[in-house]
Amino acid sequence: MSIVLVTRIFALVGIGIGILGILFRLGSIMxxxxxxxxxxxxxxxxxxxxxxxxxxxxxxxxxSTAIHWIAYLRGILFHVGIxxxxxxxxxxxxxxxxxxxxxxxxxxxxxxxxxxxxxGIFMRLRDPNLRVLSLPDDFAAILITSAFTGLACAxxxxxxxxxxxxxxxxxxxxxxxFSKIRHCVYFFYAKFFFGMGYGHRGVIGQPxxxxxx
Amino acid sequence: xxxxxxxxxxxxxxxxxxxxxxxxxxxxxxxxxACHFYQATGDPEFAPVWKIELLKxxxxxxxxxxxxxxxxxxxxxxxxxxxxxxxxxIIYEACTLCNKCSMVCPMGISLGPLIHDVxxxxxxxxxxPADLMAAVNKQMEEGSPLGVTDDVYNDRMEWVADEWExxxxxDQRGADTLVVFSSIEIMKFPENIAAIAKILHKAGxxxxxxxxxREVVNFGxxxxxxxxxxxxxxxxxxxxxxLGVKKIVVTECGHAYDALRWTAANMMDVPAGIEVTHIVxxxxxxxxxxRIKLKQGAYNDGAITFHDACKIQRRGGHIQEPRDIxxxxxxxxxxxxxxxxxxxxxxxxxxxxxxxxxADPIRYAAFELKIDQIKKAGAKTVAMSCSNCRLQFVxxxxxxxxxxxxxxxxxxxxxxxxx
Ligand code: SF4
Ligand code: SF4
Numbered sequence: 189m190s191i192v193l194v195t196r197i198f199a200l201v202g203i204g205i206g207i208l209g210i211l212f213r214l215g216s217i218m219x220x221x222x223x224x225x226x227x228x229x230x231x232x233x234x235x236x237x238x239x240x241x242x243x244x245x246x247x248x249x250x251x252s253t254a255i256h257w258i259a260y261l262r263g264i265l266f267h268v269g270i271x272x273x274x275x276x277x278x279x280x281x282x283x284x285x286x287x288x289x290x291x292x293x294x295x296x297x298x299x300x301x302x303x304x305x306x307x308g309i310f311m312r313l314r315d316p317n318l319r320v321l322s323l324p325d326d327f328a329a330i331l332i333t334s335a336f337t338g339l340a341c342a343x344x345x346x347x348x349x350x351x352x353x354x355x356x357x358x359x360x361x362x363x364x365x366f367s368k369i370r371h372c373v374y375f376f377y378a379k380f381f382f383g384m385g386y387g388h389r390g391v392i393g394q395p396x397x398x399x400x401x
Numbered sequence: 402x403x404x405x406x407x408x409x410x411x412x413x414x415x416x417x418x419x420x421x422x423x424x425x426x427x428x429x430x431x432x433x434x435a436c437h438f439y440q441a442t443g444d445p446e447f448a449p450v451w452k453i454e455l456l457k458x459x460x461x462x463x464x465x466x467x468x469x470x471x472x473x474x475x476x477x478x479x480x481x482x483x484x485x486x487x488x489x490x491i492i493y494e495a496c497t498l499c500n501k502c503s504m505v506c507p508m509g510i511s512l513g514p515l516i517h518d519v520x521x522x523x524x525x526x527x528x529x530p531a532d533l534m535a536a537v538n539k540q541m542e543e544g545s546p547l548g549v550t551d552d553v554y555n556d557r558m559e560w561v562a563d564e565w566e567x568x569x570x571x572d573q574r575g576a577d578t579l580v581v582f583s584s585i586e587i588m589k590f591p592e593n594i595a596a597i598a599k600i601l602h603k604a605g606x607x608x609x610x611x612x613x614x615r616e617v618v619n620f621g622x623x624x625x626x627x628x629x630x631x632x633x634x635x636x637x638x639x640x641x642x643x644l645g646v647k648k649i650v651v652t653e654c655g656h657a658y659d660a661l662r663w664t665a666a667n668m669m670d671v672p673a674g675i676e677v678t679h680i681v682x683x684x685x686x687x688x689x690x691x692r693i694k695l696k697q698g699a700y701n702d703g704a705i706t707f708h709d710a711c712k713i714q715r716r717g718g719h720i721q722e723p724r725d726i727x728x729x730x731x732x733x734x735x736x737x738x739x740x741x742x743x744x745x746x747x748x749x750x751x752x753x754x755x756x757x758x759x760a761d762p763i764r765y766a767a768f769e770l771k772i773d774q775i776k777k778a779g780a781k782t783v784a785m786s787c788s789n790c791r792l793q794f795v796x797x798x799x800x801x802x803x804x805x806x807x808x809x810x811x812x813x814x815x816x817x818x819x820x
Contacts (some may be wrong), residue, residue, distance in 0.1 A: 213424070213465070216464060217417050217420040217421055217424065218417055219417075220415065220416045220417040220420055221416045221417065222416055222417040222418055223416055223418065223667060225667060226666040226667050227662065227663045227664075227665070227666040227667060228666070228676070230718050231718060240509055244509075245507075250504070250505065250744070251505075251739075251740040251744050252431060252434065252435060252505040253507075255434075256431070256434075259431075263429075263507070315430065316443075316445060317430050317433045317439070317445045317448055318428075318430045320445040320446075320448075320451070321428045321430050321433075321445070321448065321450060321451065322428060323428065326428055366466070366467050368426070368427050368428065370424065371424070371425050371426070371427050371508065374421055374424040374425035374508075375425055375508055377421040377422075377424075377425060378421060378422055378425035378508045378509045378510050379508065379509040381418060381421065381422070381509070381511065382503065382509030382510070382511060383509070385511060386718075386743075389663065389716065389717065389718045390718030391715065391716070391717075391718045391720070391743050392743065394718075
């Protein structure tokens with residue numbers, strides 16, 4: 189068996205563990221009682237959910253993102269890099285078929301994303317508030333995700349790195365259920381509930397008021 | 402103290418909704434700067450995400466493998482008595498449950514309700530700050546935290562009726578609307594009662610007051626005790642049922658509105674066919690439908706701004722109505738503060754904080770953010786629709802010796818009614 193095949197299997201096993209772990213966690217949450225909001229609606233929950241997943245994430249909509257636009261931009265860019273690295277992983281058996289400009293564009297984005305992600309370590313150490321809040325998992329998550337995007341970048345430039353990318357993928361995927369990286373799943377739940385709750389109350393996403401202007 | 406009861410409560414409170422919120426947190430720290438107490442003091446313990454730490458710890462240690470492992474390895478500590486006491490100070494003295502942090506969290510985590518859950522656990526453990534608990538007990542025993550007993554209520558209402566020459570219908574069966582004031586209005590801002598009575602008469606509303614349901618304030622809700630919250634809300638609902646009204650109007654009180662309008666249905670059997678609304682919604686409707694007419698530009702001399710109350714605007718959705726009204730009353734002089742609406746900065750006195758003497762220094766410190774906002778807007782008058790905010794404003798205007806007028810929106814509307 190070639191090293192590529194062995195490491196690919198390793199990656200697949202890791203991904204399998206990751207998916208199972210997330211499903212297990214999700215299952216135990218879903219088994220907990222869910223209380224529906226029985227108060228009479230004042231606005232539309234659907235509009236609230238739509239708003240939460242669209243305009244609500246726009247930088248100009250929130251004072252906090254407008255003020256902290258560097259942190260916002262960093263967050264957007266390194267998440268784009270992670271998704272792109274995942275795409276590189278899926279396309280990994282056929283990377284040599286990609287046109288050169290796509291390969292190089294993807295390499296630049298994933299490389300930049302790795303650096304921006306890594307910057308999170310310094311941000312956490314520098315900011316006194318973040319320092320107090322941070323747990324070892326925060327640093328581990330940054331290290332492993334920036335290694336993931338960094339290796340995706342390296343694989344695009346030097347295809348021989350692919351086995352290392354697979355090994356890292358396997359490790360990262362298996363680590364997800366135990367780390368805060370699992371927010372990639374729970375984000376959708378929290379945002380959905382946010383949109384539903386505040387839409388129901390007529391605070392966000394409604395035709396009248398701020399969002400109709 | 403019963404720490405285990407607190408832990409059990411945290412676990413009970415952690416349904417799928419709470420659990421998914423806790424799981425989504427990335428510890429990014431963005432919520433910290435949303436909190437006026439953190440902004441005013443820079444104390445990392447006042448970061449909203451830190452305020453829910455006990456809930457998170459209880460959840461993880463009970464439901465997750467990582468939490469159990471961390472506990473077994475000694476990386477994480479179980480919750481002790483001193484933790485409960487420590488967090489009691491943080492979440493009662495340095496949190497107004499304003500929910501601004503939710504609006505800022507990139508994940509959309511509803512921190513306000515989660516902090517309320519922490520209060521529930523701590524209240525069950527018997528670790529509520531003494532001042533707040535004294536007010537709760539007073540309300541349970543006398544019906545009001547400010548001592549508005551039956552006799553006091555009768556006297557005050559008679560006096561208001563005489564002083565402002567308004568009619569205050571009492572215990573009128575067959576009325577459509579029950580109006581319930583807060584003891585802050587009854588004792589500190591009685592002019593609000595007269596103002597609202599004047600507006601209701603002008604609008605031709607068939608309304609009544611009730612001796613039984615005479616207090617809308619709910620200190621059980623501040624405390625986080627579901628049992629006491631229900632008992633106190635029950636007094637208002639029972640009165641409404643007995644009088645056969647179709648609507649309960651909560652006057653200028655934010656948290657009482659949050660309790661009766663949004664929480665009651667999820668906590669207890671609320672009488673069918675009775676709608677709960679806030680006075681600001683009613684005013685908006687009266688103006689929109691022409692039931693009352695206001696003098697255009699009645700307040701056009703000197704810049705005027707509006708303070709959004711956390712429980713009425715940010716959590717209650719009545720963001721537009723006060724603005725529609727102020728655009729009539731002060732078309733040229735109305736100025737927004739920044740940030741405003743659902744992102745507005747809390748006054749720092751809500752959530753029971755103003756009732757806790759030990760919280761005074763941080764309450765005043767938090768208000769300095771508001772002073773800055775008012776100055777930047779160049780406002781000489783600040784209008785608002787919550788009497789708890791108004792109490793904080795009046796106290797802070799005096800404390801900081803500010804040249805700012807504090808006005809209740811209902812009072813402004815009443816003074817600007819077209820004859
Ligand atoms: S802003 Fe939201 S995700 Fe970030 S630390 Fe606060 S609660 Fe957690
Ligand atoms: S609810 Fe308000 S006071 Fe409480 S932590 Fe959040 S921002 Fe601070």
